[in-house]
Structure formats: C-alpha cells, structure tokens
Amino acid sequence: MSIRLKLAVSFVALTLAGTAFAQASAGKPERIRGEIVSLSGDTLQVHRRSGDTVTIEVDQKAGVNAVKKIELADIKAGSYVGAAAMPGPDGKLTAKEVVVFPEAARGTGEGHYAWDLGANSTMTNANVDTVVQGTSGRDLKLSYKGGSNTINVPVNVPVVTLIPATRADLTTGKKVFVVATPDKNGSYDGHVIVVEKDGVAPPM
Known part of the structure; x- marks a missing residue:
C-alpha cells in the first residue's frame, strides 16, 4: 500500500469515526486526546486531557499518522x-x-x-x-x-497536514489524538492514531 493510500485510508477511518461521535454510546467510536504514557507491545496507555488514563489496544492494521505545520x-x-x-x-x-x-x-x-x-x-x-x-x-x-x-x-x-508515521513515533510524552471504540473490559480498541512529531501536536 502506498504512503498516499495509507493516509487516505487513515483519514477515512478518522472522519467516519468523527461523524459517529455525535451519537456516541457503548461500542461507538470516540475521540481520545491526551499524552502518551507508554506503549508496550500492542497496548497504548494515554493520559487524557480530562485527567484519567486509558488503555488502548492497537492492532497492526491501525493507521498511524503525524501532523506537519503548514501556513495559512x-x-x-x-x-x-x-x-x-x-x-x-x-x-x-x-x-x-x-x-x-x-x-x-x-x-x-x-x-x-x-x-x-x-x-x-x-x-x-x-x-x-x-x-x-x-x-x-x-x-x-x-x-x-x-x-x-x-x-x-x-x-x-x-x-x-498529515504525514505518515510509525509505531516508533509513539513515545512517552508525545501528544496524541486517537479514534477508538470502547471495549467491554473498559479498555479501547484503537483504529486511527495521530501523534505529535517534531514538536507539532495534533490540533484536532
């Protein structure tokens, strides 16, 4: 899959999850904003802006992007x-x-x-x-x-604008925006991740 196609697929998932958020309930995608605590295997810990820390299971198919600052x-x-x-x-x-x-x-x-x-x-x-x-x-x-x-x-x-990123960019302290679905055990299944890179945090 090309880089451009990977970005397109990630954006599709991100935005479709966004439209569903208006009717958020159990099993509906949510947007999680915060700071990475750790990544161990497929388990991502994120400290949310709201003050709590959540566990997000990130499978290998999850899209990972970063943001790049451009001018108005x-x-x-x-x-x-x-x-x-x-x-x-x-x-x-x-x-x-x-x-x-x-x-x-x-x-x-x-x-x-x-x-x-x-x-x-x-x-x-x-x-x-x-x-x-x-x-x-x-x-x-x-x-x-x-x-x-x-x-x-x-x-x-x-x-x-968004640029490709990898799991290697998911390091402690980085700001992150995640589209994820609540799981029955209280954790989340992550679908799309947009991570801070070169000091540029995801503003969405």
Missing part, C-alpha cells in the same frame, strides 16, 4: 480541508484548527457536523471555493454535498 497561505481555492470551528457572537464560524487533506483523501467525511472541541463546535470537511484576505486572517468559502458555509481562519490558528 498554503490553503488555496481547490484545497480539500477539514475545519473545526466555533460560532462567534454574530453567528459567524471561526476556525479552531484546519487540516489540509492530501489529494488522495479528497471527499473524506464530506459534510458539516458536530465536533467536540467545545460547546457548539462543528467540523466541516469540504472543498475551498474561494479564499478572501480579511483584517483578521482569511475567510474560506467552503462547499460540500448538500450545503456550504464560510469560516474565518485567524492568523494564529493551527493549520496542518
């Missing part, structure tokens, strides 16, 4: 992005982070749905129709099947 100026008309955003007082969406998908992953998780970076946060996976320079960053006009919206991206918001 790298987002062009025609880019396919995933933008987590929050509504402002005027109702306008303001980005909390933006992931620019590799071309091989175009169409992944297309749509606009609830996210969990804060109250009323959303995720929009869509094509960038236009980019307009503003006084507070750039406005991205996004279109997806069934709709469109405009998201303001401030200059200080993390903008990243």
